[in-house]
Each structure stands twice: as C-alpha cells, then as structure tokens.
Amino acid sequence: MSSEFNLKSEKIDDVLVLTTAGYINNVGGEKIAEEFEKHFSDGIVKIVINIAESNVVNSIGISYLIEIIEKLNDSNGKLIFTNMEPAIEKTLTIMGLFNFAGKAASVEEATKSF
C-alpha cells in the first residue's frame, strides 16, 4: 500500500474535474486544495472530484475538502464527488459533507448535473 498521491486536473467547459489516485491524507488534501485555488481564483466554481482510484482517505485529508466546499458555497458554486467506494461514501456521509456537496456515480453524470 503506497502513500503516493497523484492528481490529474482537467477542464470540461466551465467544470474543473480533479481525479485523485492514492491516499488522500494531509498531503493529498493540500494538493487538491492548491489545484482548486488556481482555478477558483479564475472564477471556476463548478468542481468535480473523482476518487475512483483512492481507496484510502483520512479525516485530515477530508478537512481540506471541507474548506473547498465552504469557499464554493460562499460563491454560489458546487463540489460533486464521483466514483466513491462505499466505505468512503459512508465516511463523507457521517461527516455530513453531502449536506453541502453533491455526489454522482460518474464524472459524466456530475458534469451534467450542475
């Protein structure tokens, strides 16, 4: 099990799609937040995070995502999580994230739902 974390960033029209691979810990969370900030400062407020290739997360990493959600909600934007494995979806549900963020089965479904 590797602690390596990779992030792919892609724009689909006015939607930023961030695809993670590996452990979303403090390092992974910070990388996601940094990439988000680059685009948020350019006015991008529709974000998709595809976590299909991250089967381990921790609450410290997720705390960075809460910060992103907060900024988006303050800017009439939205974050949608996709491709979550059940345990990760349950984790985010327990933390209450889906009161403020969306979820979708796929990136395609998410981009259509904004």
Add this chain to the structure above:
Amino acid sequence: MKEKIELMISLPKIPDIELVALEGMDRMANHLGITDGKIGEARILITEAVINAFEHSGANKPNVLVEYEMTREKLIIYIRDYGKGFNPDDVEEPDIKEKMGSTNKRGWGLKLIKTMSDDLTIESDDTGTKITIVKNLV
C-alpha cells in the same frame, strides 16, 4: 473449525505509518478470502484510530501498538498508546455546520470510529489509552 489469525505491530511515529497497519489487515483478509468490499470500513477505522493515537497520546516516545484478531466473520482491532490518556466524554462531537466558517475543520476521528464500529470500548488513564474496536465482516 473457524480459522482465526492474529497480528501485532508496534508502529513508530513516522508519516503515513498507518498504511503499514492497513497492509497487515489487507493481507490477513486476503488469506481468509475476505473480499475488498468487506474491509473498506475497517480501513477507515484503523486509519482514524492510529492517527488519533499518535496525535493525542502526548507521549514522549509515542509508539502505538496495533493488534488484530480476524476470522471470516469478525475483525477485532486493539490500538494501544502510552500517552497521558483522555476522557472520551470530554471530546466534543463535530458538526459540519459549525465546521463551515470555523478555522478548525478537523476533529472527526472519534465520531467516525463510533459510527462505523459494531462495538467500541475505550479504556484510558494516565498511562495511556487502549481502544478496542469490533467490526463485523458479514
């Protein structure tokens, strides 16, 4: 006869060492033929419990001891630190509405452990804390 396997690991405080604990659990599950989907929540429980043990133990030499007893039906996880202990009743329950707008977005570990475990025991005093988590796998 039900096969039960056990593992004991002493973890030093180095970055991402919780992944070593997860690797051990994954290998035990693989040996017993337990599918990946059934241990997803156990991964979250172990990760949060180990991180909490290191963060809150307050010990000068904060090695954390992790033990597992696993059958095809059940995983019992013991996490032991040698810190100053804590009173679980003093830990404030995090609320996402309060976290929004707060500078402190953390503090979710115990809530996740309480909610995802099938049984949880916390024994804590000034010599350290032992957390026993039961996770059913069927």
